Amino acid sequence: MSHGDESGYGDDAVRTDDPYSTIGGTRQTRTRLPDGESDGYGASRRPAHKPRSLVTVVGVVVLLLAAIAFANMGGGDQNDNGDGAGGAGSKPDSSSTAATGTKPVTGKNGTIPSGFAHDEQGAQSAAANYVVALGSTDMFDKDRRRAIVTAVYSPEVAAAREGDLDKVYAGQDFLAGIGLKPDGTAPAGLTFVSRSNPAGTKVVKFDGNTASIAVWYSALFGLAGEGSKNPVSESWFTNTFTLTWVDGDWKVTDFTQKDGPTPVGRDQAASPAEEMVDAVEQFGGFTYAR
Template sequence: MSLGGDGGYGGDYDYDGHDDGRTRGTASGGHLTRTRLPEGDEDPYGPPRRGPGRAVKPSRNLITVIGVVVLLLAAIAFVNRGGQSDGGSSDADSGGTNADAQPTAPTGTRPVTGKNGTTGIASGFPKSQQGAQSAAANYAVALGSEGMYKTARRHAIVNAIYAPGVAATRLKELDKALSGNKILTNAGLDSNGNPPDGMTFVSRTNPVGTKVSKFGDGTARIAVWHSLLFGLAGEGSKTPVTESWYTDTFELKWVEGDWKVTQYAQKAGPTPVGRDQAASSAEDMANAVQGFGGFTYAR
């Protein structure tokens, strides 16, 4: 019951015929006695009351959040298109060269069609700039791997990625460089390329970018900028794993349906400034190398 207000309990009240759905009036001697019904009662003659399940207008904060998400998704979709229109042609596929660096973006073209059964190195690269860049990046990984320090594995790698007639000459150079065991000794390996017991040998190339300086007539010159992890991981290692930076330049030739190396050169850098990060333990480094596999690199 109402305890206050202009239409107070028992006071004079001029009834205007309005019923708010929660009161009932009874005229008596020019007066109207108003009885307020409890909240749980419903006047069958009044307008329907809104239940607790009525629609709630979305808050302004919710609308703002939804708007931000929509804009973010639109931005991601635009970036993934690689900045090209649907009807545009890629410079990488047209055979032209571009002095500006092009970001790696999905093209819808598979980077490779298979892999070499002996070495596992990717093979069957497309005859395009992107195919040549993918080949060079994967060949840089192979030439910087641990397998290059074992004779049988080294021969398999070189024969897989070098052009016929060039592979034999390259193998003689590599075998001569490793025959004196100076390189193996400096790496902490024995004459067969094996690390000491309890140690893990690490030699892993990680490409971060490629650049085309020449392309056409079935040949290409591709530079691959990469970092290299190298050393022995394990307690008491005298050659702990370190990081260095190089640029490998490949002269490639289209031979029998794939890109093959005809010349190879390497130079140091560009080298970024190292961050102030604490080095991981020998055990953590060994576990990381054994637990994290490599990639097939695609442009």
């Protein structure tokens, strides 16, 4: 847990037709003159309101603002189509970004957080952390990769998944294609970058001891440094994890991946190779818990 779409905060959200109203943001000052004289805007001064009328107006304004604030909290029914991006026109519930009050996990399984809560929040936190682990440079080192697989996957599928991943990451054509040496390390003078950055999570399905959690994230991947033929680039994906509660923690039994949703890139110049290397070395990754 990113990453603007909600309505109700525009300039005209609570604007009135009264040009002197402070509700609409004009905040113009009227000079109070004796009865019958002009107020400077070509109109006669309005009669003074009684205190009871003033209290009524203030009460209505307060209720109106409260209603608008409540509506923009996204408290209404949500349409969830389970595709990892949300249904057309749907808005996230306020709980999707709000702090839960549950303390972040403190346990570690190797370098990966563990001991997630046995609820929807815990499942989302586990899925986000597993995206980070499975997208890290450690996956290109045989021993570290196996430690990640053991920590992330359910015991019943870990052994099979370990063998499948060994075949992929040890493939010479695969490693050469991304510019790495046969042992999975970067050539001299270059820094290998593989980092996943979750922008948000969504509960697709939750049933006590099983959960389906979608994680939307950006991925940085490539070789940083002078002369790199595979410079660091950014991609966007959505992984949907099937999780099961095993031995007091959430574990992955399966997952699918699809491209996007991908935002429009800004007109920003790519950073020099040296600046990119410095950023990778100086800015550490995050662990996630809501």
